[in-house]
Amino acid sequence: MVRVRVVRHSGLRRRALRRRALWGGGEVLVTVGVVLLLLVVHQVWWTNREARAGADREVRALERAWGGGGGGGGGDGDSGTAVPATSATPVPSPDSAPGSSGSAGSSAGTGRRSAAESSPTPDWSRAYAILTIPRLHLRVPVAEGVSKSGVLNKGYVGHYPGTQQPGQAGNFALAGHRNTHGEPFRYVNRLARGDTVRVETRSATYTYAVDRTLPQTAAHDGSVVRPIPRSTVRPGHGYTEPGYYLTLTTCTPEYTSKYRLVVWGKLVSMRPR
Structure with missing residues (x-):
């Protein structure tokens, strides 16, 4: 007696549906993976490329507007006006020039005063200075404000509103991305005591020397950018x-924004243009 195998079409349909579901799910996962990979490439590579190119163009535009070359003034050991790193006397008013207490009738004293007193009042989010850190081979524009879309995502370094301008008594405080969008502050953790940081404006070049580093503090630790910078968290x-301080801030650890890394410097010289 021959047995005839009965094929149940409902079972075949279920298996076919499972195969289609697995195939469709695999396609979705592959598509999501490709999209995520493209996003990572865009964030890590493309934004850096575009921001750096734009920042370089802005640096060259500032140099042309000031009538200078690309080397920047006031390097290590420059002959600019020396400025005390600290002072036991009260800080002068923000508009006074460091080292301007010489004879009022001397041309050198007048030059020092005019250079600091003419510190720019920048337009919002427009570059008005150039930051140079020789140790990091970094040369980027400085703009007013610390918004991402208006300043930081352009590859610029942003000046904290309400803090002092270059060369003024108090704290000239800056922020920059550590990762993506040009990442100008990617390696600020490598700065060591004594490394120089130059800030060029239309009127003068100010040289700061790195003095201290705060490796990690809370994102809300705003006291690090006060006129006398000091962490309330640490x-x-x-x-x-x-004194005449410079503060550089960025996110830490890398590829996160949970904490802040802070580098402080002190003004050591000023060279009028």
Whole structure:
């Protein structure tokens, strides 16, 4: 007696549906993976490429507007006006020039005063200075404000509103991306005590020397950009006396924005243009 195998079409349909579901799910996963890969490439590579190119163009435009070359003024050991790193006396008013307490009738004293007193009042989000850090081979424009879309995502370094301008008594505080969009502050953690940082404006070049580093603090630790910078989260870090300070801030650890890395410097010289 011959047995005839009965094929149940419902079972075949279920298996076919499972295969189609698995195939469709695989296609979705591959598509999502490709999209995510493209996003990573865009964030890590393309935004850096575009921002760096734009920042370089802006640096060249500022140099042309100031009538200078690409080398930047006031390097290590320059002959500019020396400025005390700290002072036991009260800080002068923000508009006064460091080292301008010489004879009022001397042309050198007049030059020093005019250079600092003419510190620019920048337009919002427009580049008005150039930051140079020789150790990092970095040369980028500085713009007013720290918004991502208006300043930081352009590859610029942003000046914290309400802090002082270059060469003025108090704290000239800057922010920059550590990753993506030009990442100008990618390696600021490598700066060591004594490394120089130059800030060029239309009127003068200011040279700061790196003094201290705060490797990690909370994102809300706004006291690090006060006129006398000192961390309230990490009280042992910062200063207690007035001076002419530079503050560089960025996110840490890399590829996160959970904490802030802070580098402080002190003004050591000023060279009028």
